[in-house]
Amino acid sequence: MRPTAPELMAAIVESLERQVAPNLQDKWAASALRSATQLLNHLAIRIEREGRVLVEDNRDVRHVLEAALPRLAAQAEFFDLRAVVEKALSDPEPSLQDTAGLDARNEIYQTAVELLLRRPGMRTLDGSSVYESLRDYLHRRLQREYPLYFPVFTHPPF
Amino acid sequence: MDAGRLAPYLTDKIGEPVRIVGLSQAFPGLSRETWLVRFKKGSETAGKEAGVVVRADSQGGPFVPVPLFYEWQVFVHVARTPIPVAKPLWFDASPEITDGRPLFVRELVEGTTLLPGLADDSDEAAERRRRVALEHAEKLAALHRIDWKTYGFDAFMDVPASAEDAPRKELMHWWRIWEEVRTASFPVVTEALHWFEQLLPKRAAHVSLCKGQNGIGEEIWRNDKIVAFSDWELANIGDPCQDLALSQGMLKLWDRGKIIAHYERAAGFSLPAENIAFYLVWNAFKSMLVLNNGLRCFLSGKYTGLARATLGYGKVKVYEHLLGAILDMDLEQAAEFIVQGQPNPYHNKQVTGG
Numbered sequence A: 001m002r003p004t005a006p007e008l009m010a011a012i013v014e015s016l017e018r019q020v021a022p023n024l025q026d027k028w029a030a031s032a033l034r035s036a037t038q039l040l041n042h043l044a045i046r047i048e049r050e051g052r053v054l055v056e057d058n059r060d061v062r063h064v065l066e067a068a069l070p071r072l073a074a075q076a077e078f079f080d081l082r083a084v085v086e087k088a089l090s091d092p093e094p095s096l097q098d099t100a101g102l103d104a105r106n107e108i109y110q111t112a113v114e115l116l117l118r119r120p121g122m123r124t125l126d127g128s129s130v131y132e133s134l135r136d137y138l139h140r141r142l143q144r145e146y147p148l149y150f151p152v153f154t155h156p157p158f
Numbered sequence B: 001m002d003a004g005r006l007a008p009y010l011t012d013k014i015g016e017p018v019r020i021v022g023l024s025q026a027f028p029g030l031s032r033e034t035w036l037v038r039f040k041k042g043s044e045t046a047g048k049e050a051g052v053v054v055r056a057d058s059q060g061g062p063f064v065p066v067p068l069f070y071e072w073q074v075f076v077h078v079a080r081t082p083i084p085v086a087k088p089l090w091f092d093a094s095p096e097i098t099d100g101r102p103l104f105v106r107e108l109v110e111g112t113t114l115l116p117g118l119a120d121d122s123d124e125a126a127e128r129r130r131r132v133a134l135e136h137a138e139k140l141a142a143l144h145r146i147d148w149k150t151y152g153f154d155a156f157m158d159v160p161a162s163a164e165d166a167p168r169k170e171l172m173h174w175w176r177i178w179e180e181v182r183t184a185s186f187p188v189v190t191e192a193l194h195w196f197e198q199l200l201p202k203r204a205a206h207v208s209l210c211k212g213q214n215g216i217g218e219e220i221w222r223n224d225k226i227v228a229f230s231d232w233e234l235a236n237i238g239d240p241c242q243d244l245a246l247s248q249g250m251l252k253l254w255d256r257g258k259i260i261a262h263y264e265r266a267a268g269f270s271l272p273a274e275n276i277a278f279y280l281v282w283n284a285f286k287s288m289l290v291l292n293n294g295l296r297c298f299l300s301g302k303y304t305g306l307a308r309a310t311l312g313y314g315k316v317k318v319y320e321h322l323l324g325a326i327l328d329m330d331l332e333q334a335a336e337f338i339v340q341g342q343p344n345p346y347h348n349k350q351v352t353g354g
Helices: A005-023 A027-073 A076-090 A099-118 A120-149 B003-014 B068-078 B123-144 B166-181 B187-198 B241-245 B256-267 B273-300 B306-326 B331-341
Strands: B018-025 B033-041 B048-056 B088-092 B103-107 B208-210 B219-222 B225-229 B236-238
Touching: A005 A027, A027 A076, A027 A099, A027 A120, A027 B306, A076 A099, A076 A120, A099 A120, A099 B187, A120 B187, A120 B306, B003 B018, B003 B033, B048 B068, B068 B088, B068 B103, B123 B208, B123 B225, B123 B241, B123 B256, B166 B187, B166 B236, B166 B273, B187 B273, B187 B306, B208 B241, B241 B273, B273 B306, B273 B331, B306 B331
Parallel strands: none
Antiparallel strands: B018 B033, B033 B048, B048 B103, B088 B103, B208 B236, B219 B225
């Protein structure tokens, strides 16, 4: 469908910045407009990439958690975490079109990752391999979602 | 804030007829609302002009997860010291004029919160930046030398058991608050908190009354001098290095080493470089926490001002990435990285406020 959603948003932003912003004398109104254009610029990227980012990230983190599971099962002190990870992995993955479902799923995975990272003994479990895999995943996650937020949100905040 | 409702409110509080002649909201002032009020009191013919500042929780609640009453208490206590501060007048827990949002009122101090032209590319502006940086360092040193026990700050502030305890107390205090206010899971931030824990300064440079957010945008300036310290919501008793680090880019105004040396001469104690480096990075976390707290009202639908989303969501993601990037760095590298990554939003603004 043309124009696409990102094309429409880019046109809205261009019009707001060229025709509306110069005529706004009130600094609060101008600030609200800057926020609006910043959010529209973000949405233009997010509409196109969010689903793909979530699918990739869920697949990635799921793989990391699955790999950690047998190592958690090997030591009694991690039995509670094993249960948390098992629960996180037990629900079916939402369909690729269900962005809200994918996002909810991602939050469940992030909660599990966070619980693992909080446990002091995790850093030395299995010669630190679990911990290293979690850290590596976090770096991949940041890289994956980087275009959603940079450079859009690096502009002045108000 | 509506002048029509404010006049009878001030009349009632002051005990004289009040006519509002000027009412403006300090910009950007997103953390809390700050209203500059100019009025005439007394009879129509013999009216005397006066001014107050009304500080109120924003719609949807403040960004900073600290009650307004805490900041009010800080004002009351600082006003008893030699530190320049606007005279606090009254606190109102649930007034009608703000639809029940708490407020306090203080005297208006003539001056500006920002210094237009400071970032200009000229020799005069460069010399001015040097003067402003040294003025700030001196005033901050004076604050940090205050005997907070004598003035009773320990009656309402948490006090570290020792200089050795102060950095950990700061870390754990805000870590607990983060767990309460964050809007989602942030495993990267969890890792960053462990990074901070491993690199905690061994001891505070001194155990001082610290202002929290300070510098340009946070104080009232007149003729390039600080005539009143203003925002106090993050004030605490702890390591003064945190104030140098959270000074809205003041350390970037001139030679950082010379500014710190000037501060040290005025304060009478030295600031370990690793402490300043730690707090420069720590402030990225603290800023992120505050902004993310501001998103909560947006997510609940209670208040959906757009800045809540750009700051509480967008800027928070930027901070999360900054914190993610420092995980494999040492303290010095991380401090340099964070300082480069955070342009100061205030230095080019043409905005005033008393």
